[in-house]
Amino acid sequence: MTALLTVRNLSHRYNADVLLSFADVLLSRGALLMVRGPSGSGKSTLLHLLGGVLPITSDAGSVLLDGTDVGSLTSKQRDGLRPFVVGWMPQRHSMIGSVSVLDNVLLPVALARRVTGADRMRASELLRALEIESLAERRPADISVGQLARVNLARALAAQPKLLLADEPSAALDDASVNAVASVIAVYVSEGGSAIVASHDGRLRDSLLRMLGDRFSERSVAP
Numbered sequence: 001m002t003a004l005l006t007v008r009n010l011s012h013r014y015n016a017d018v019l020l021s022f023a024d025v026l027l028s029r030g031a032l033l034m035v036r037g038p039s040g041s042g043k044s045t046l047l048h049l050l051g052g053v054l055p056i057t058s059d060a061g062s063v064l065l066d067g068t069d070v071g072s073l074t075s076k077q078r079d080g081l082r083p084f085v086v087g088w089m090p091q092r093h094s095m096i097g098s099v100s101v102l103d104n105v106l107l108p109v110a111l112a113r114r115v116t117g118a119d120r121m122r123a124s125e126l127l128r129a130l131e132i133e134s135l136a137e138r139r140p141a142d143i144s145v146g147q148l149a150r151v152n153l154a155r156a157l158a159a160q161p162k163l164l165l166a167d168e169p170s171a172a173l174d175d176a177s178v179n180a181v182a183s184v185i186a187v188y189v190s191e192g193g194s195a196i197v198a199s200h201d202g203r204l205r206d207s208l209l210r211m212l213g214d215r216f217s218e219r220s221v222a223p
């Protein structure tokens, strides 16, 4: 397994009061890292930096993703990482209310290029694996919070990204849904995808460890 992602000496300053430092990361293709830490410790911030959502300033360490120095990219180039290099599942997800669940899943692909029949098939398969296939034609406002969380994961995986960044993917889920989420992530990783999952959900951790064995590792977000 070769490294997809290398993170060294990374930090982020929001303002004079908030300086966050992060543990180094070496993530292989076909491997998952669960990032843990208490609320406010910087898990979401780390994912924002890795996914190109927040800029990495010149003195704030290095992120090498699939051969690209993320810190050297322009804002537009960083946006271009998503959805095909980075599959982005934010903690606070936002759906387009006027289109269907299925179209919301396909939205990141549609913004990047023409949606194909294969894209539609993959999106439907993800919804089926996440046990929300029957909701595909509903509007986001007409499904539950736990169902929306699974739509959010399907959306992050729809473009078959090289790296999945999933922020609290099991928040608001019951045990059966946690298992479905773990299973979809485990299949993606087993097929060669890489994932960083920020979570303090012991149920998700135990399921992923059981499903992934030595492809699973975990660490605190702080150095």
Ligand SMILES: Nc1ncnc2c1ncn2[C@@H]1O[C@H](COP(=O)(O)OP(=O)(O)OP(=O)(O)O)[C@@H](O)[C@H]1O
Binding pocket: 014, 015, 018, 020, 037, 038, 039, 040, 041, 042, 043, 044, 045, 046, 091
């Ligand atoms: N836009 C911002 N401006 C200033 N400070 C921020 C901003 N976003 C986050 N912070 C601060 O940075 C720290 C890390 O926040 P972050 O959201 O990364 O934590 P987290 O580990 O994801 O927490 P949680 O488990 O609650 O999701 C917190 O102290 C937070 O208040």
Ligand SMILES: [Mg+2]
Binding pocket: 043, 044, 045, 091, 167
């Ligand atoms: Mg967070």
